[in-house]
Amino acid sequence: MRGNLKTLLTFNVVEETNLINFIMVKMHGISRNRAKALITNRVVSVDNTITTHPLTELHPGSVVQLDRSKNKRAFHSKDLDIVYEDPYLFVIDKHPGVLSMSNNTRQLTAQAVLNRYLEKGGGRNTSHIVHRLDRDTSGLMVYAKDVQTQQTLVDGWQELVTDRRYIALVEGKLEKEQGCIRSWLTEDKRFVTHSSPVDNGGKYAVTHYNVLTSSNGYSLVECVLETGRKNQIRVHMADLGHPVVGDSKYGSKEDPMRRLGLHAYMLCFTHPVTGKRMRFETPVPACFEKCLNEK
Numbered sequence: 265m266r267g268n269l270k271t272l273l274t275f276n277v278v279e280e281t282n283l284i285n286f287i288m289v290k291m292h293g294i295s296r297n298r299a300k301a302l303i304t305n306r307v308v309s310v311d312n313t314i315t316t317h318p319l320t321e322l323h324p325g326s327v328v329q330l331d332r333s334k335n336k337r338a339f340h341s342k343d344l345d346i347v348y349e350d351p352y353l354f355v356i357d358k359h360p361g362v363l364s365m366s367n368n369t370r371q372l373t374a375q376a377v378l379n380r381y382l383e384k385g386g387g388r389n390t391s392h393i394v395h396r397l398d399r400d401t402s403g404l405m406v407y408a409k410d411v412q413t414q415q416t417l418v419d420g421w422q423e424l425v426t427d428r429r430y431i432a433l434v435e436g437k438l439e440k441e442q443g444c445i446r447s448w449l450t451e452d453k454r455f456v457t458h459s460s461p462v463d464n465g466g467k468y469a470v471t472h473y474n475v476l477t478s479s480n481g482y483s484l485v486e487c488v489l490e491t492g493r494k495n496q497i498r499v500h501m502a503d504l505g506h507p508v509v510g511d512s513k514y515g516s517k518e519d520p521m522r523r524l525g526l527h528a529y530m531l532c533f534t535h536p537v538t539g540k541r542m543r544f545e546t547p548v549p550a551c552f553e554k555c556l557n558e559k
Contacts, residue, residue: 272329272330272331273290273329273330274327274328274329275290275327275328275329275330276325276326276327276328277322277323277324277325277326277327277328278324279324280321280322280323280324281321281322282318282319282320282321282322283303283308283310283315283317283318283319283320283321283322283328284296284299284300284303284318284319286322286328287299287302287303287308287328287330290328291330299318300318302330303315303316303317303318304316304318306339306346306349307330307331308328308329308330309328309329309331310322310326310327310328311326311327312327312329312350312351313349313350313351314349314350315348316346316347316348339381341377341381342359343358343359343362343372343374343377344356344357344358344359344362344374344377344378345357345359346381347404347544347546348542348544351409352408352409352410352413352535352536352537352538353394353406353407353408353409353413353417353535353536354378354391354406354407354409355404355405355406355531355542355544356374356378356404356405356406356407357402357403357404357546358374358397358401358402358403358404358405359402360399360400360401360402360523360524361399361400361523362374362377362399363399364393364396364397364399364405365393365396374405374407375391375393375407378391378407379391382409389409389410390409391407391408391409392407392408392409392410392411392413392414393407393414394406394407394408394414394417394418394421395418395421395492397528398495398498398524398526400510400523400524400526401430401524401526401527401528402523402526402527402528402549403430403526403527403528403529403546404528404529404530404531404544404546405528406531406533413536413537416536416537417536420536423534424533424534424536425531425532425533426532426533426534426541427488427530427531427532427543428488428489428492428528428530428531428532429486429487429488429489429528429529429530430486430487430488430489430497430526430527430528430529431476431484431485431486431487431526431527431529431548431549431552432484432485432486432487432497432501432508432525432526432527433482433483433484433485433508433509433521433525433526433552433555433556434482434483434485434501434504434506434507434508434509434525435481435482435483435506435507435509435516435517435518436481436482436483436505436506437478437481437483438473438475438478438483438485438504438506440475441474441475442472442473442474442475443472443473444470444471444472444473445469445470445471445473445500445503445504446461446468446469446470447459447460447461447468447469447499447500447503448460448461448462448463448464448465448466448467448468448469449466449467449469449493449494449495449496449499450464450465450466450467451494456513457493457494457495457498457499458499459499459500459502459503467491467493468491469491469493469496469499469500470489470490470491471487471488471489471490471496471497471500472487472488472489472490473485473486473487473488473500473501474486474488477556479556479557480555480556480557480558482509482555482556483506484548484552484556485501485506487500487501495514497526498511498513498514498524498526499514501514502514502515508524508525508526509521509524509525509555510522510523510524510525511524511525511526520555521551521552521554521555523551525552525555527546527548527549527552529545529546529547529548530543530544530545530546531543531544531545532544
């Protein structure tokens with residue numbers, strides 16, 4: 265973390281605690297809300313890694329720094345949130361309607377947003393995409409800050425990622441509370457993906473699902489990907505007769521949220537450089553819950 269001696273405060277951790285409690289003590293009893301604001305506003309680093317989770321566990325020997333510089337980098341975007349950042353990579357929460365990377369149009373991309381942020385910080389890094397989410401799908405994504413980290417993540421993605429889950433809001437009530445969908449997927453010239461129960465030369469796709477709740481004509485479904493094919497969850501939910509809400513491409517007749525009802529809410533992986541186990545989870549989008557509960 266940057267800063268001069270007047271603006272950079274450094275504290276050594278001597279006992280087990282969490283970040284927000286540590287900040288409250290070290291900053292002479294500031295309020296919990298103020299401590300949380302410092303953390304979420306990207307002012308705090310733990311062992312040289314900017315940390316935005318107030319309940320981050322601290323262990324003896326760690327170093328916590330607060331950069332109070334008025335000139336520190338600030339990140340504000342309506343298109344994504346930075347959930348985690350270190351010298352090697354970002355984990356972001358992409359908002360719906362934002363492309364992961366350029367498709368040769370002038371549409372805004374998450375990659376471009378991150379590049380502007382890095383440029384503002386005066387560094388030489390640029391962001392490099394590791395995996396994609398559909399434009400209309402929201403949720404967790406990883407971007408590398410250098411080509412080597414990107415290549416390590418891309419090449420070892422299947423081994424490094426230990427858990428990856430989505431939340432889907434679908435039409436109707438599913439007949440089974442849980443199950444597994446297996447099919448072969450092919451894409452036509454119109455970029456529509458088709459599903460076949462038998463091998464037709466397409467890509468084999470497996471989705472495990474678990475119904476979390478059903479209400480008001482909708483179901484909230486957790487989906488775990490065994491494979492990561494394009495439009496896999498959207499096609500498989502349509503196969504069940506319960507298309508993702510707002511997904512007219514694959515049979516949805518309703519669009520109450522003005523967005524696709526699909527969110528990548530959990531991502532767990534082994535850090536490609538440090539070897540640390542990383543776990544990130546975001547809440548169910550409020551608009552999903554509104555559809556379930558609205559009378």
